[in-house]
Amino acid sequence: MNKYAIIVAGGSGSRMGSETPKQFLLLHGKPLLMLTLAAFFEADASVIINLVLPKSQISVWLSLCETYHFKIPHRLIEGGQTRFQSVRNAIKMLPSNGLVAIHDGVRPLVSSQIILKSFEIAAQNGSAVAAVKPKDSIRMAKENQTIAVDRNQYFLVQTPQTFAIGLIKMAFLQDESPNFTDDASVFEANGGKITLFEGDYRNIKITTPEDLTIASVILRK
Amino acid sequence: MNKYAIIVAGGSGSRMGSETPKQFLLLHGKPLLMLTLAAFFEADASVIINLVLPKSQISVWLSLCETYHFKIPHRLIEGGQTRFQSVRNAIKMLPSNGLVAIHDGVRPLVSSQIILKSFEIAAQNGSAVAAVKPKDSIRMAKENQTIAVDRNQYFLVQTPQTFAIGLIKMAFLQDESPNFTDDASVFEANGGKITLFEGDYRNIKITTPEDLTIASVILRK
Numbered sequence: 001m002n003k004y005a006i007i008v009a010g011g012s013g014s015r016m017g018s019e020t021p022k023q024f025l026l027l028h029g030k031p032l033l034m035l036t037l038a039a040f041f042e043a044d045a046s047v048i049i050n051l052v053l054p055k056s057q058i059s060v061w062l063s064l065c066e067t068y069h070f071k072i073p074h075r076l077i078e079g080g081q082t083r084f085q086s087v088r089n090a091i092k093m094l095p096s097n098g099l100v101a102i103h104d105g106v107r108p109l110v111s112s113q114i115i116l117k118s119f120e121i122a123a124q125n126g127s128a129v130a131a132v133k134p135k136d137s138i139r140m141a142k143e144n145q146t147i148a149v150d151r152n153q154y155f156l157v158q159t160p161q162t163f164a165i166g167l168i169k170m171a172f173l174q175d176e177s178p179n180f181t182d183d184a185s186v187f188e189a190n191g192g193k194i195t196l197f198e199g200d201y202r203n204i205k206i207t208t209p210e211d212l213t214i215a216s217v218i219l220r221k
Numbered sequence: 222m223n224k225y226a227i228i229v230a231g232g233s234g235s236r237m238g239s240e241t242p243k244q245f246l247l248l249h250g251k252p253l254l255m256l257t258l259a260a261f262f263e264a265d266a267s268v269i270i271n272l273v274l275p276k277s278q279i280s281v282w283l284s285l286c287e288t289y290h291f292k293i294p295h296r297l298i299e300g301g302q303t304r305f306q307s308v309r310n311a312i313k314m315l316p317s318n319g320l321v322a323i324h325d326g327v328r329p330l331v332s333s334q335i336i337l338k339s340f341e342i343a344a345q346n347g348s349a350v351a352a353v354k355p356k357d358s359i360r361m362a363k364e365n366q367t368i369a370v371d372r373n374q375y376f377l378v379q380t381p382q383t384f385a386i387g388l389i390k391m392a393f394l395q396d397e398s399p400n401f402t403d404d405a406s407v408f409e410a411n412g413g414k415i416t417l418f419e420g421d422y423r424n425i426k427i428t429t430p431e432d433l434t435i436a437s438v439i440l441r442k
Contacts, residue, residue, distance in 0.1 A: 129360075137377075139350075139378055141374040148402070154360070156359060181358045182369075188369055194367060201429070207356065213438050213442070218434075
């Protein structure tokens with residue numbers, strides 16, 4: 001079965017207190033987005049990588065690829081106004097058969113094991129979404145208050161979120177909704193069944209300067 | 222109003238793959254539990270610190286205090302079989318008036334600001350529980366499946382959890398329940414109203430070797 005990846009890199013870097021979009025910040029001496037693409041290439045070189053970037057960043061990316069002699073083959077796709085639209089743009093470009101792993105550009109620490117597992121599970125179940133158990137107690141808002149809930153009933157969702165392409169293509173024909181916080185929620189709103197599998201606490205999303213430092217520590221190990 | 226802290230350090234270290242209980246692992250060259258006590262002392266030297274330790278660790282702690290010339294005044298209390306019982310042992314020792322901040326021994330990165338804020342808010346509201354918004358999408362178990370939920374309605378709970386002593390004393394007269402995952406849930410089960418306030422993502426709980434490395438990075442900043 002053909003395997004595809006859609007790497008979504010839409011961030012502007014405002015939360016980083018930096019002018020550089022966070023996906024271009026250096027980690028291990030390279031724009032971290034390159035590490036994310038490399039993770040997929042190293043897990044399985046046959047995966048066809050699609051990188052979604054805001055139009056304004058495409059030329060920057062191309063010049064970074066030259067500067068850093070970045071050779072991992074990938075196709076560039078122009079992003080939309082929102083994450084939903086960005087992913088939709090990429091999904092439209094895919095053939096109807098095969099599997100696609102949709103992954104945050106700012107999660108460069110994803111392991112080969114997680115990537116391969118997500119393809120395997122999606123091949124069997126139609127979907128495979130990496131998730132971890134919360135380590136903290138959880139409270140839920142209720143009538144201007146909050147109440148304790150059983151944390152064993154909850155999962156913190158990561159990426160990759162991997163799908164049978166035929167099914168996720170249909171899901172992305174829906175109109176956009178504010179309830180779509182990730183691709184699993186789009187898939188589910190179209191009647192798809194979500195299969196979770198155990199993610200990895202180290203597969204962090206880099207959104208603050210501390211995250212970047214933490215990522216570099218994890219990488220060094 | 223008199224202020225107390227209960228620092229709960231009950232862990233055995235098994236998750237660390239280490240023989241040393243995690244609260245004694247070195248961070249910045251000191252057993253990390255010492256940093257936790259120091260955080261309270263530095264926030265407000267008038268806070269009366271109560272440290273709850275398993276019976277088997279008390280002599281180790283005393284000898285560590287000697288080795289590291291640890292001089293921050295604190296009272297030692299023997300822990301129970303569970304966290305609930307450990308906190309209850311300490312709560313019983315407190316007078317009925319004042320405020321008590323209950324805090325995980327393995328959260329050494331708590332800031333002065335968070336500690337002071339928790340006492341302030343608890344003085345006004347009877348409770349003050351540090352919590353942060355989840356950064357990831359959340360799913361909830363439902364009938365052998367999971368469903369997407371609105372993450373804006375959820376909070377990840379940290380410590381300190383600070384209470385009016387009179388109220389938390391009454392709450393700890395209840396029988397222990399498996400639903401008591403933290404002190405806020407005990408307080409709430411007795412009819413108490415929980416006031417959340419904004420915690421700090423850096424105030425991590427150290428439960429894995431990676432957490433220890435991450436904590437040392439955050440500390441160096």
